[in-house]
Amino acid sequence: MDERYTRYIENLRRVRALVRPEVHAGMKDADLLEEIKQNAAESYTLMQQSNAILDEVIFSRRAENLTEEEAAGLSEFAGKLFNYANSEDCGIAYKIHALLLDYARLKQDDRAIIRELYWAGVTMHYMNVRSDDSSINPLGKQVRGYFQEGASYMARYEGFDLETKSYIIRCLGNSRMAMSRHSHADCEAYMEVFDKAMGVIRSPYYRKLDPSIPWDKFEYAMHADRMTLLAYLRDFKDPEIAEKVLESAEYIHREQAKNQTDDERLQNWRLGYFYAMARYHAGRCPVREVVDVLLEAIEKADPKDYSPTGINNNLTSLSSLFYYEAALPPEEKPQYAYRLEKVFSKSVSYLNDLPVNQYPRVASNAVRELVEMQAGAERPYRKNMLVYMLAAHKPTYVHSLMVANLTRFFVRRLLWKKPEAMVGTMGYDTVEAVRQHAEELCVMAYECGVYHDIGKSMVTMYVGNNSRRLLDEEFVCVQWHAAFGYELLCKIGHKDDLALAALYHHTYYDGQGGYPKDQPPCPKNMKPIVDALTVADSLDAATDNIGRCYTAAKPLEKLIEELWAQKGSRYAPAVVELFDDPDFCTEFRRKLYESRQSVYLEVYRETI
Known part of the structure; x- marks a missing residue:
């Protein structure tokens, strides 16, 4: 394999290892901060190297200029990067297969087209983020498009070799991927695709025609996928769909022993329950x-x-437990309390001790499911949600605490200097009312800062990717963290406060920019706090000179100039104008840098 490909993979692994510095007893504060800073600097250097490699070997290449040897080398590289949920880098694997698909189309090579349609579809599927609750599925249409085009070759099935036929069958079965499963109508549409694929997979004609194709494995995989409808059944009582799911569960229960030595992906860790x-x-x-x-x-x-x-056994199983434990009759819950507390503590310790390895997506998905399921459970699991985010990705927790401190700092100053700017917040409609409830408003400002990025728990695989720049497709997914956070916080009863801060913290003050798009204006009861949070978020993200590794920190003076330049458009005038006061600027600078050091030490020394 090309030496550049090997070096890129080595860089990936090294950057993942640098995310968590080694903290030992007796380590001095200055030494810990210096190690975090040095790790960030090394990560930044490796990122630049990796970006240069990718520019050279992928992004600068065009299908019409590829040679067969180069195409073969890229295919081998993609194979090293992608291994379904255990992948090194799904995004770059996708970019390679998209390039190879263009190359196959230029050569009018149907066999290669079908193969690359499958790989482009499956790599993009593993890049995608989804939430059926709010119809978030940014890459779903493209994923299905790849598989549907591959499945369309079923009309010419008999004319292909066995390997290509196998890819056609996989595309046919995978046409169900990225389909919504949130309503009965969604599930019926899914079942239509499921039945069409199973009609071919079970067909005596095709089995007799090509007995060496692993038809039983395909059938088993289809039944395993239908078990994903359990997520729908947790939200809706639907006897018809429940019977279909039970049919698949019983099939898997009977056939599981036959697949013990087959593809590891078929040995789904959930099948036991x-x-x-x-x-x-x-x-x-x-x-x-x-x-x-x-x-x-x-x-x-x-x-x-x-x-x-x-x-998955240590972490993701717990997400299901949260749901089913909440469904227990009240009289049965006490008998499980001790065991539940023990497994919860065990899972948090496991996540905190999890070494950086070659399975970042598996860990990311585990955290995502844990946070999502806790949000939907009966008890207020807000603290637990944050604990998981802390253990999974400490830089996000550092940023959240910093934004919380700075948002409270801004709100407190506004209440003192410009209380009229806070009128309407939390329903307090006069200057006198906001002054009387100043402490309550400051507490809310802090809480909004703490939880504003909770949606990043749903896109940890991208937030934690400091090994290269984000692809456009990945940035689209990251932008949905605001909507994910809103959804999670609504589930635990904070639709009118914390959830709004999560949803609007990347939206411009004048509503003409930022994301998510096409949202109504931020409600007045939270707008002043969101305005303060937006400035705090930008200032912390851009000035972090300790652990920030995806780009160099900017001087505070430069950031303040940018605030003034975008006053009234991106940023609220009342917040920006606080920087008119030299004493405030001096105090803010001290607050920013002192808080940052103390927060880093708190988070990286914390044992949970």
Whole structure:
């Protein structure tokens, strides 16, 4: 393999290792801060190297200029980068396969076109982020487009070789990917695609025509995928869909032993308790049976197993437990309290100790499911959500605490110097009212800062990617963190305050820029706090000179100039005008740098 490809993969792994400095007992504060800073500097250097490699070997290349040897080398590189949920770099693997697809089209090579349609579709599928609750599915249309085009070659199936036929069948089955599964109509549409694919996979004609194709494996994989409809059943009681899911669960329960030596992906770590879940939703068993199965699985999980299966058994299983434990009858909950507390503590310790390895997406998805499921559970799990975010990605927690401190600082100064700017906040409609409730407003400002980026727990694989610049497709996914945060915070009863801060903190003051797009104006009851938070967010992100590694920090003076230049458009005039006061600027500078050091030390020394 090309030496540049090898070096890129080595850089990926090194940058992941640098995210968590080694903290040992007796380590001096200055030494810890210096190690964090040096790690960030090394990461920045490696990122520049990796970007240069990618510019040279991928982004500067065009399909019409590729040679067969170069195409073969790129294909090998993509194979090293992509391994489904255990991938080194899904995004670059996708870019390679998209380039190779263009190359195959130019050569009018149908076999290569079908193969690259499959790989482009599956790599983009693993890049995508989704939430059926709010129809977030930014890359879904493209994913389905690749697979549907690949499946269209079914009309010429008999004319291809066995390998190409296998790719056509995979595309046919994968046409279900990225489909919404949030309503009965969605599930019916999914079942239509499922039945069409199964009609071919089970067909005696095709099985007799090509007996060497792994038809049973394909059938097993289809049934395993139909188990994803359990997420829909957690939100809706739907006997018809529940019976379909139970049918697949029973098939897997019967056939699982036959697949023990097959593709590792078929040995889904959830299969041990999918059967119990499906039986519960179909009315065949009480919920306590599901809780018992889940608890037993988590308790048996090896706390030192950091493989993909170990990550899922120790972490993601807990996300399901949150839901089913909440569904227990009140009289049964006390008997589980001690065991639940133990497995919760175990999972947090596991996540905090998780070494940086080659499975960043698996860990990212585990955190995502944990946070999402906690948000939907009965109890107020806000603190737990933050604990998981802290353990999964300390830089995000540092940033959240910094923004919380700065937002409160701005709001407190506004209440003192310009209380009229805070009128309307939290329903306090007069200057006198906001002054009387100043402490309450400051507490809310701090809380909004702490939770403004909770949606990043849903895109950790991109937020934690400091090894190269984000692709356009990845940045589209990252931008949805504001909507994800809104959705999560609404679920735990904060639709009218914290959720609004999460949703609007990247929206411009005048509503003419930023993201998410096409939102109504921020409600007046939270607008002044969101205005302060937006400035705090920009200032912390751009001036961090300790752990920021994806670009160099800017001088504070430069940032203040940018605030003034965008006053009234991106930033609220009342907040920007605070910097008119030299004493405020001096105090802010001290607050910024002193807070940053103390927050870094708190987060990186913290044991949870």
